[in-house]
Amino acid sequence: MAALGTDERRRRIVQAAREAGSVDVTELAAQLNVAKETVRRDLRVLEDHGLVRRTHGGAYPVESAGYETTLAHRTTMHVPEKRRIAAAAVELLGDAETVFVDEGFTPQLIAEALPTDRPLTVVTASLATASALARHEKTVVLLLGGRVRPGTLATVDHWTTQMLSGFVIDLAFIGANGISREHGLTTPDPAVGGVKAEAVRVARRLVFAGSHTKFGAVSFCRFASVGDLEAIVTSTALPAAEAHRYALLGPQVVRA
Structure with a gap:
């Protein structure tokens, strides 16, 4: 060669x-x-x-404006870690009656771990999440309309953000392609960033859930700062010292 x-x-x-x-x-x-x-x-x-x-x-x-993994690919990466994170995130539900669940595999796992024995309204842009929850009798699912992105099977654009803007949501479970102390929460696609930013705006409480690989990564579009978060849920693969640095910016940091 x-x-x-x-x-x-x-x-x-x-x-x-x-x-x-x-x-x-x-x-x-x-x-x-x-x-x-x-x-x-x-x-x-x-x-x-x-x-x-x-x-x-x-x-x-690292995901960027020109490269983003598909939902199908994400379902094969760090799955045991993501299941632990999802279970720990649901522990933060409290008495929330309305919940936003972001697109992505970890938020989908959170949705599937939500309690089904009490009334709950779930708002989501994710077709996969809506499909997984629709069969539960006590769960009302509101699927945000819009253009469906083929890689993630989630809706975006003004139809999505306009519908979301009319809600007041108790708790939003947010994902991101990257989270850093300097640049906050980021994602590659501006249309996706718009939906996430609107969810941040309308939610009373905000929880980020993501694997340790997200930390320190920076993508193209910023939609929230670390200080906006009530809690960060990740795994013990994120070093305790690094978790403490994020906690100093305001959120509770849970390592599952």
């Missing part, structure tokens, strides 16, 4: 990460016919450019 130029090699690393969901330094070195240290250096540069996040022995892709 002929040696690749630096730019082409790094492009292939990003492509591999996006296709597989993660990459391994040893495997990349063998595939690209370069030293492991060369791959590590490439990953450091790509992380500086906001394209990947490094892990011990590899990296995973």
Whole structure:
């Protein structure tokens, strides 16, 4: 295999990460016919450019304005962790009677863990969440209308935000593609960001739930600050020291 130029090699690393969901330094070195240290250096540069996040022995892709994982892909990544997070998030429901459930796999797991033995109204833009809850007799499901995004099977645009603007919601379970102390909660698509921002505006209480991989990641569109949150629910894979730094900005941080 002929040696690749630096730019082409790094492009292939990003492509591999996006296709597989993660990459391994040893495997990349063998595939690209370069030293492991060369791959590590490439990953450091790509992380500086906001394209990947490094892990011990590899990296995973960062979602951006030009790249976003599908709902189908998300259902295969960190599933046990996301189930723990969902269960812990539902513990924060309290006496809420109206709940907004965001699009995404972790919010969908939260919706499926909601109690079914009491009256509850759930507002969502997610077709998957609406379908999962519609069979429960005591759960009223309000599906926000709008343009359906094929990758996430969720509605967006002015129809969605206009309908949402007419509600006062007790508790919103919000997801994000990234959360950082400096830039807050972010997502790649402006249309999605608009729906999330409206949910933040109309909710009395706001809970972010997401895996440890979301922390420190920054995407294109900011829709909330960390200080807007009542609580952050994640897993013990987020170091306690980092969780404390987020707690200093206001929210309770729960590590499940």
